[in-house]
Amino acid sequence: xxxxxxxxxxxxxxxxxxxxxxxxxxxxxxxxxxxxxxxxxxxxxxxxxxxxxxxxxxxxxxxxxxxxxxxxxxxxxxxxxxxxxxxxxxxxxxxxxxxxxxxxxxxxxxxxxxxxxxxxxxxxxxxxxxxxxxxxxxxxxxxxxxxxxxxxx
Numbered sequence: 001x002x003x004x005x006x007x008x009x010x011x012x013x014x015x016x017x018x019x020x021x022x023x024x025x026x027x028x029x030x031x032x033x034x035x036x037x038x039x040x041x042x043x044x045x046x047x048x049x050x051x052x053x054x055x056x057x058x059x060x061x062x063x064x065x066x067x068x069x070x071x072x073x074x075x076x077x078x079x080x081x082x083x084x085x086x087x088x089x090x091x092x093x094x095x096x097x098x099x100x101x102x103x104x105x106x107x108x109x110x111x112x113x114x115x116x117x118x119x120x121x122x123x124x125x126x127x128x129x130x131x132x133x134x135x136x137x138x139x140x141x142x143x144x145x146x147x148x149x150x151x152x153x
Contacts, residue, residue, distance in 0.1 A: 004049035004121060005032055006141040008092050011124045012045075014131060025078050034083055042087035044079045046071040049094035049121045056096070060103045064110035067091065072116065089116045092124065 005021065012019055016038050023031040033045040048071070056063050072079075072089050079087065091111060096104040108118040125145075132146045 003141045005047045007128055008047050010142050011128050029075055042083045043090055044087055045090045047092040056098050060106035061110045064107055068114045091116050092119045092121050094121045
């Protein structure tokens with residue numbers, strides 16, 4: 001269970017998406033999330049968030065190209081076989097650092113040029129946290145966010 005993926009899945013469901021996740025593929029590959037919204041729009045969503053953020057050697061353009069190939073193009077055949085060829089690509093990211101410099105905004109711009117919409121994980125996490133009331137959640141990750149909110153952490 002990937003905590004960041006669980007939070008993204010909760011957020012998608014909270015916003016009316018239907019989804020399938022953690023789809024295992026040959027050659028140790030995986031589709032993080034396939035989703036469909038209430039209008040019938042289809043999405044391939046990959047999540048790359050870590051508490052120990054990688055310090056990338058690449059500039060934003062090189063990094064966007066690398067992620068496009070590794071996260072989307074390398075499994076596009078399998079995605080198309082599951083949801084057809086008319087879908088949008090979304091990439092959820094945390095911080096994107098090169099050296100000590102945050103290059104996330106540049107990375108987002110470069111991804112857009114490759115037809116990949118980038119979502120900021122911190123925005124998703126805030127929206128999830130703000131939406132939680134006091135009713136019980138079975139998902140332990142969502143429950144932990146709820147407890148942190150209630151006890152002001």
